Amino acid sequence: MKEIALHVPGFPRIGAARELKHALERYWRDELSDNELEQTAAALRARHWAAQRDAGLDYVTVGDFALYDHVANHIQLLGCEPARFSFGTAETPLQRYSIMARGRSGRDECSCGSAHAASPALAMTKWFDTNYHYLVPEFDADTLFNLSSERLFDEVAEAQALGHAVKVTLLGPLTFLWLGKGLDDRLGLLDRLLPVYGEILARLKAMGVAWVQLDEPILGLDLPAPWRGAFENAYWQLNQAGAALLVATYFAPLEENLSLACRLPVAGLHVDGVRATHELVNVADWLPAHKVLSIGIVDGRNIWRTDLDLALARLAPVLDKRQGEVWLSTSCSLLHVPYSLADETQLDAELKGWLAFAMEKLDELALLRAAIATPQAPAVQASLAQARAALAGRRASPRVHNAAVAERVATLPADADQRPAPFAERRALQQQRLNLPAFPTTTIGSFPQTETIRTARAAYRRGELDAAAYTTAMRAEIAHAIGQQEMLGLDVLVHGEAERNDMVEYFGEQLAGFAFTQNGWVQSYGSRCVKPPIIWGDVSRPAPMTVAWSVYAQALTDRPVKGMLTGPVTILQWSFVRDDQPRSVTATQIALAMRDEVGDLEQAGIAVIQIDEPALREGLPLRRARHAEYLDWAVRAFRITAGTAGAATQIHTHMCYAEFNDILPQIAALDADVITIETSRSAMALLDGFGSFRYPNDIGPGVYDIHSPRVPDSREIAALLRRAQAVIPSRQLWVNPDCGLKTRGWQETLAALRAMVAAARQLRLEAA
Ligand SMILES: CN1c2c(nc(N)[nH]c2=O)NC[C@@H]1CNc1ccc(C(=O)N[C@@H](CCC(=O)N[C@@H](CCC(=O)N[C@@H](CCC(=O)O)C(=O)O)C(=O)O)C(=O)O)cc1
Ligand SMILES: N[C@@H](CCS)C(=O)O
Numbered sequence: 001m002k003e004i005a006l007h008v009p010g011f012p013r014i015g016a017a018r019e020l021k022h023a024l025e026r027y028w029r030d031e032l033s034d035n036e037l038e039q040t041a042a043a044l045r046a047r048h049w050a051a052q053r054d055a056g057l058d059y060v061t062v063g064d065f066a067l068y069d070h071v072a073n074h075i076q077l078l079g080c081e082p083a084r085f086s087f088g089t090a091e092t093p094l095q096r097y098s099i100m101a102r103g104r105s106g107r108d109e110c111s112c113g114s115a116h117a118a119s120p121a122l123a124m125t126k127w128f129d130t131n132y133h134y135l136v137p138e139f140d141a142d143t144l145f146n147l148s149s150e151r152l153f154d155e156v157a158e159a160q161a162l163g164h165a166v167k168v169t170l171l172g173p174l175t176f177l178w179l180g181k182g183l184d185d186r187l188g189l190l191d192r193l194l195p196v197y198g199e200i201l202a203r204l205k206a207m208g209v210a211w212v213q214l215d216e217p218i219l220g221l222d223l224p225a226p227w228r229g230a231f232e233n234a235y236w237q238l239n240q241a242g243a244a245l246l247v248a249t250y251f252a253p254l255e256e257n258l259s260l261a262c263r264l265p266v267a268g269l270h271v272d273g274v275r276a277t278h279e280l281v282n283v284a285d286w287l288p289a290h291k292v293l294s295i296g297i298v299d300g301r302n303i304w305r306t307d308l309d310l311a312l313a314r315l316a317p318v319l320d321k322r323q324g325e326v327w328l329s330t331s332c333s334l335l336h337v338p339y340s341l342a343d344e345t346q347l348d349a350e351l352k353g354w355l356a357f358a359m360e361k362l363d364e365l366a367l368l369r370a371a372i373a374t375p376q377a378p379a380v381q382a383s384l385a386q387a388r389a390a391l392a393g394r395r396a397s398p399r400v401h402n403a404a405v406a407e408r409v410a411t412l413p414a415d416a417d418q419r420p421a422p423f424a425e426r427r428a429l430q431q432q433r434l435n436l437p438a439f440p441t442t443t444i445g446s447f448p449q450t451e452t453i454r455t456a457r458a459a460y461r462r463g464e465l466d467a468a469a470y471t472t473a474m475r476a477e478i479a480h481a482i483g484q485q486e487m488l489g490l491d492v493l494v495h496g497e498a499e500r501n502d503m504v505e506y507f508g509e510q511l512a513g514f515a516f517t518q519n520g521w522v523q524s525y526g527s528r529c530v531k532p533p534i535i536w537g538d539v540s541r542p543a544p545m546t547v548a549w550s551v552y553a554q555a556l557t558d559r560p561v562k563g564m565l566t567g568p569v570t571i572l573q574w575s576f577v578r579d580d581q582p583r584s585v586t587a588t589q590i591a592l593a594m595r596d597e598v599g600d601l602e603q604a605g606i607a608v609i610q611i612d613e614p615a616l617r618e619g620l621p622l623r624r625a626r627h628a629e630y631l632d633w634a635v636r637a638f639r640i641t642a643g644t645a646g647a648a649t650q651i652h653t654h655m656c657y658a659e660f661n662d663i664l665p666q667i668a669a670l671d672a673d674v675i676t677i678e679t680s681r682s683a684m685a686l687l688d689g690f691g692s693f694r695y696p697n698d699i700g701p702g703v704y705d706i707h708s709p710r711v712p713d714s715r716e717i718a719a720l721l722r723r724a725q726a727v728i729p730s731r732q733l734w735v736n737p738d739c740g741l742k743t744r745g746w747q748e749t750l751a752a753l754r755a756m757v758a759a760a761r762q763l764r765l766e767a768a
């Protein structure tokens with residue numbers, strides 16, 4: 001072994017030109033065969049492995065690729081596809097995988113010739129504190145595990161045939177069980193699961209795989225004692241199976257789990273050297289000398305160029321303790337950053353010099369190793385000098401600071417986060433103004449982002465459509481959306497967000513202090529990607545951003561049209577953020593910019609304004625001890641944004657994709673007049689928490705899953721609403737989908753909304 005080996009916990013899978021996205025979507029439209037999809041996937045893997053080898057990494061990582069989601073891959077590998085899908089022998093593994101990810105409509109005829117019952121997709125939720133969503137494994141007391149997929153072994157063979165030294169990555173058994181749902185005693189399944197892991201490890205060893213990385217990010221959480229207690233024995237069993245095991249932790253410090261992680265009977269430990277820098281020396285002390293220590297010293301969660309001098313200084317005592325033998329890596333999988341800066345032709349040159357995407361991070365690893373091994377080499381010196389100059393430029397850049405913004409934050413009145421009246425008074429004034437029926441119906445904001453809309457925007461971007469023609473095209477879409485909503489009989493309308501490429505990027509493009517990329521795509525779920533903007537400087541709002549669109553939409557109808565904004569915490573969370581000031585300060589700056597937008601919408605006569613905060617929960621630090629501090633500033637940022645609204649203006653907020661029950665007091669403290677939440681994939685289970693907490697304001701539990709093409713019927717929706725009524729007083733209930741409809745087509749959207757409005761009418765009749 002070399003003294004310093006290089007690897008990454010995982011690599012982006014979507015492709016430099018989002019080849020996987022395009023292939024998957026063609027496959028779902030039946031334009032691509034199974035074989036063609038698999039060929040695209042294999043070509044991507046080959047390219048990604050070559051990139052790792054060419055950058056000088058000692059191992060390429062196999063097992064990080066997935067056609068939809070890596071947790072879903074494990075569900076198939078471990079043979080625990082939920083029984084509710086009633087899979088038969090006629091479906092191929094790929095068909096079963098697609099059905100688990102996207103659901104099955106009751107009307108679908110399967111290739112076995114019979115019509116199956118409708119099966120909603122697996123639930124999807126946030127991967128720790130990231131904007132990546134995984135498919136949630138479902139367990140029950142009868143769940144059994146079997147080695148049931150050849151995919152991983154085929155991929156290993158593929159990489160070996162290309163001549164690569166392979167390190168396989170798998171989710172560790174404890175993290176896999178932890179991430180699932182349906183059974184409280186998931187730990188009770190461990191004894192059934194471990195033999196299957198044993199079989200996999202033995203197969204990998206027989207194939208000549210030297211290292212298997214088992215990801216156990218739950219070691220960075222506050223784990224219940226039985227879970228902590230299960231690690232040692234589980235890994236003792238797995239360690240007998242064959243290939244050398246590297247347990248990987250990331251996203252958080254290990255804290256009380258540090259000695260446990262170091263003691264595990266495995267060959268190596270990977271730690272997050274960015275979020276847990278302060279633990280590095282401790283880990284180096286505790287980890288027995290014969291074990292490999294892999295240090296994730298390059299940030300896998302952000303896009304700033306690494307401060308190599310600082311990284312080297314942090315590594316120095318560790319290298320000292322480990323006699324120069326460590327592995328260097330990124331803190332976590334590079335899944336969470338864009339592929340490469342190479343295609344960013346329009347980024348400001350100075351700013352571009354401050355950044356490193358996945359490909360550049362591979363080079364940073366190679367440079368760090370060279371800087372340790374041959375510090376005096378002229379090429380190393382030159383590269384370090386160039387990196388230093390870019391960083392020094394960033395630190396000294398006057399562009400980053402805006403004195404007016406700093407002054408506004410510093411002199412913000414203490415009551416800037418207070419609405420002018422308590423909820424009960426506001427509710428009465430708003431009802432007087434809006435005159436809404438019981439169980440008011442609304443949607444979450446976006447309507448289908450059709451090919452026509454995307455083509456018009458692409459033409460506008462390329463300069464083939466001028467601003468006036470683009471505005472006309474988007475207004476036509478807005479008019480269409482308003483017309484359809486009136487026809488459906490919805491009560492509170494939306495303009496449909498046709499003009500927005502994305503709910504965060506759209507604002508990032510208009511706010512000062514933000515940059516946006518041409519190709520900085522990051523997978524969000526399945527084939528869906530986002531292009532997080534980059535916050536590099538103090539944030540301000542040069543001009544109104546949404547007012548003209550909302551005013552246009554409101555002029556088309558007598559019904560209220562919701563102004564639609566993204567909240568400060570979500571803009572912060574779904575952007576790449578500054579690392580040179582606390583997140584709380586950046587959040588307050590964004591809040592002030594969005595507050596100005598709320599004020600302008602209100603001035604323009606918009607009576608209902610929604611401030612989306614789907615990422616509020618996701619931003620929660622992984623460790624409970626840090627929750628209060630985060631929630632304090634995050635809630636205040638929302639309240640500053642909303643605080644300018646008069647009592648008769650109805651403020652909505654919206655949240656999705658997360659468990660909210662642990663932050664209910666803080667959600668209530670947002671004091672939004674109405675909150676709409678995603679609940680349908682969990683069959684309203686999420687709502688129970690709101691009920692027992694006696695959530696004080698109005699609430700719209702999502703009544704159908706917008707991620708699935710399956711159209712619900714009105715009886716199903718009415719049944720969900722009755723479940724909601726059992727825990728929330730009827731007068732507080734709104735009726736809406738789980739989330740925005742931008743990923744759906746118009747036909748299915750109209751059918752689903754028709755069913756939703758019919759269900760609301762049914763409930764009104766029942767209540768009369
Ligand atoms: C609500 N969600 C969001 C999250 N994070 C965000 N930042 N934004 C979100 O909305 N996190 C949680 C969830 C995740 N859900 C989704 C849902 C849907 C998408 C999605 O649809 N993504 C699109 C990309 C959106 C976009 O930027 N569209 C651009 C078009 C970009 C494009 O593909 N251009 C083409 C050229 C097109 C042409 O020539 O016709 C190109 O550049 O090649 C736009 O509308 O202008 C997706 O397709 O994946 C994401 C997260
Ligand atoms: N208003 C947004 C919220 C998504 S979380 C939408 O409807 O797409």
Ligand SMILES: [Zn+2]
Binds near residue numbers: 739
């Ligand atoms: Zn949502």
